[in-house]
Amino acid sequence: xxxxxxxxxxxxxxxxxxxxxxxxxxxxxxxxxxxxxxxxxxxxxxxxxxxxxxxxxxxxxxxxxxxxxxxxxxxxxxxxxxxxxxxxxxxxxxxxxxxxxxxxxxxxxxxxx
Amino acid sequence: xxxxxxxxxxxxxxxxxxxxxxxxxxxxxxxxxxxxxxxxxxxxxxxxxxxxxxxxxxxxxxxxxxxxxxxxxxxxxxxxxxxxxxxxxxxxxxxxxxxxxxxxxxxxxxx
Numbered sequence: 001x002x003x004x005x006x007x008x009x010x011x012x013x014x015x016x017x018x019x020x021x022x023x024x025x026x027x028x029x030x031x032x033x034x035x036x037x038x039x040x041x042x043x044x045x046x047x048x049x050x051x052x053x054x055x056x057x058x059x060x061x062x063x064x065x066x067x068x069x070x071x072x073x074x075x076x077x078x079x080x081x082x083x084x085x086x087x088x089x090x091x092x093x094x095x096x097x098x099x100x101x102x103x104x105x106x107x108x109x110x111x112x113x
Numbered sequence: 114x115x116x117x118x119x120x121x122x123x124x125x126x127x128x129x130x131x132x133x134x135x136x137x138x139x140x141x142x143x144x145x146x147x148x149x150x151x152x153x154x155x156x157x158x159x160x161x162x163x164x165x166x167x168x169x170x171x172x173x174x175x176x177x178x179x180x181x182x183x184x185x186x187x188x189x190x191x192x193x194x195x196x197x198x199x200x201x202x203x204x205x206x207x208x209x210x211x212x213x214x215x216x217x218x219x220x221x222x223x224x
Contacts, residue, residue, distance in 0.1 A: 004155070033212075043201065043214040090155060101146060102203075102212065104156040 002027065004093050004105035012111045018079040021108045025072050025093030031055075032074040033102060034066060037088040046089075049074055050097040081112045116140055117204055119215035127223055131190050134218045136202030138183040144205035145185045146212060147176050149198045156201060159187075192222045 005024040013019050025032050034046040045058040049068035066076040072093075078085055088109050092102035118137045126132050136145065144163045148156040160169045165180025173190045189196055199219050203212035 006155075035214075042216040043203075045213065088153065092156075101158050101161045103158055104148070106155040107153075109153065 004091060004103055006089075006091050006105035006108050008108060009106065010109045010111075012113060013081050015081055015083060015112055017081050018077060019081060019110060020075055020077045021089055021091075021110075023074045023076075023091030023093075023105060025074070025091075026103055029093035029095050029103075030072050031094040031097045031102075032068055032072065033092045033094070034074070034076050035090045035092065036060075037090060037107070038086075043090070046076065048097070055097055078110075083112050086110060086112045116206055116213045117202055117215035119200075119202055119218050121218060122216070123219040123221075125221045125223060126192050128193060129191055131188065132192055132220070133189075134187045134200050134202075134220075136185045136187070136204075136215055138204050138206060140183070140204075140206040142178070142180060142183050142185075142204050142206060145176075145178050146203040146205075147185070147187050148201045148203060150201060150217070151198050159200075189220075192220075194222045194224065196220060197222045 007022045031050045033048040035043050037043045047057045047066050048055045052068045063079045068074045088107045090104050090107045092104045094102045116139050120135050146161050147159040150156045160176045162178035168177045175188045178185045199217040201214050201217045203214045
């Protein structure tokens with residue numbers, strides 16, 4: 001089985017721009033979660049989608065949004081980028097929502113300049 | 114405050130030595146997950162523990178869950194350079210919601 005695929009791997013954006021990151025989960029997995037990882041804050045939960053519905057949301061501003069498509073692929077969008085949004089964004093897929101091991105992609109490294 | 118505390122923050126051990134990493138939760142644990150991460154890359158799933166007293170092993174890595182103490186430990190026996198990386202514990206503390214993570218333990222294994 002192919003693993004979790006995130007695109008792009010690297011991205012450089014300017015403050016004020018917006019960005020869209022993509023995540024293709026493992027085939028058959030219906031739950032996709034997004035995390036932001038920074039050296040200072042560690043790994044922080046952004047949101048989780050299951051069957052195209054957002055199940056849970058972390059403590060991030062409304063500039064961070066996401067969605068999930070019928071094929072379980074997910075996208076997250078960050079609008080009006082700030083320097084502090086520079087981070088490694090990780091996507092994880094699980095076969096089901098809730099208590100299940102999550103398998104992570106390689107991440108998208110976003111740098112905001 | 115951080116729900117999951119990992120200790121130590123970093124560790125340097127000589128190849129062949131044993132080591133233990135701890136993860137303590139301030140909330141009730143419904144599940145505990147261990148991951149390994151190479152710098153700048155994704156997380157590799159190691160083990161999932163769900164029941165108090167549960168212990169799992171994979172190759173030279175053993176993880177235990179002490180539900181009463183809300184604590185888990187990861188033990189590596191006869192460490193090798195390939196064990197180097199960042200070890201993260203993730204916990205299901207909200208009964209079915211997404212994982213919260215500790216800040217990680219950085220492990221370096223020297224020859």
